[in-house]
Amino acid sequence: MSTKPTLWITRKLSDATLERAARDYDVTINHEDRLYTPDEIIQNSANFDAILPCHSELFDASVARQLDARVKIIANHSVGVDHCDLPALKARGITVTNTPDVLSDATAEIALLLMLGAARHAVEGDRLVRTGGWDFWSPAFMVGKQVSGARLGIIGMGRVGQAMARNARGLGMEIHYHNRSQLPEALENGATYHATLDSLLPVSDFLSLHCPALPDTIDLMNRNQLQKLPKGAVLVNSARGALVDEDALLDAIKSGHLSAAGLDCFKNEPGGNSEFSRHENIFMLPHIGSATVKTRDAMGFRALDNLDAFFAGKQPGDQL
Structure with missing residues (x-):
């Protein structure tokens, strides 16, 4: 026995x-x-x-x-x-x-992919080429939002958030972050700390979520908060679907206040949100952030x- x-x-x-x-x-x-x-x-x-x-x-x-x-x-x-x-x-x-620590780099890679894919029309571009619909080109064709040199706001500057910041620095992005407390200067690596979301959101050309889903972070990105982002901003979520009010996100996409979104997690998993699939400026993956x-x-x-x-x-x- x-x-x-x-x-x-x-x-x-x-x-x-x-x-x-x-x-x-x-x-x-x-x-x-x-x-x-x-x-x-x-x-x-x-x-x-x-x-x-x-x-x-x-x-x-x-x-x-x-x-x-x-x-x-x-x-x-x-x-x-x-x-x-x-x-x-x-x-x-x-x-x-x-199991902390070990999935930070892989998840940050997915966040970077979501940001780039959302900013540069990856869904629409892939569809056009795959379906044989790419029969036109001009300087005005599929013009996206440039990542390099833009301001990236990070909510949750833990291990994954810090890894995302390292990736973004490689693209010359200006890093801003909100966290429960300010990081030591050595870990900030030049990032700008914001004590409140009211301060962070208006300067975030791109916003990447890396905080846990807790009672006080459910629907953290609601209608009111999304409106504080600059017009044309891009939202990235590779953390938890519960952080985003999905109806409010859809409205922000439809109105053009957000130019795009990149999502690896959803309120309903598996499955996602079928309404998102109507919008090619929402780049989606099936919660595979740590899948290496x-x-x-x-x-x-x-x-x-x-x-x-x-x-x-x-x-x-x-x-x-």
Whole structure:
């Protein structure tokens, strides 16, 4: 009989992660990669000492109350934990961890792609060439918004925000940011700090969101805030869909107040917002910010490191 801790991996993770997990744990893997319902999570919890889920699995207060007492740790394969009710899980004595640091560069790359794609008509241009519709050219054809030399506003200057700033500096952008607190000068690297959004938004030719989804950031970019951006600004969101009031964004696109948007996350996931697809100046990706082989391996290993520490009687490095 195995003496290894029992581990449930709820989604299909990278091959290297699954190989290591199978070596060190009595592991059950969701090879079909289907999404489990909250009821299935509750029912299956009786079989495991630990669960390694992704952001797609919901551990709200109701689920937390009904998890089997056998579950001692939830080691998330994600940085964001808005799918977890942390107080409710703590009340059950369940340790919760995440995987910070390792996905910053990959997510910042996607944010850069979204910004460039939105600014330079990537959706419309791709469609024209693919469908054989490119039969015209003139100096007025598909004129976009130049990124180099423009002002980039960043909301949330954590690891991903700082990586985005590094990328943008390579394009000669002027960096402005809003954060809960001002960064040390060495981390700012010349960026201008704004204590309020009222100060940041009017100077942001491009605005990139890199803050978590918390009660006070839900619909952070609402109708009122979007109107504070310069006319023709571009909004980029590679963080969480909950940060943006999607109806207000659509209205800002339709009115021309925003010239474009680049989105990797949506309120409804998977699926997105079908209304967005009517507008070719909204460049969209299906929440793939951290989807590189290198980053997926690193995320899986970070989650397993947390599990290893926990079952060795130590505090996991990423315990929340």
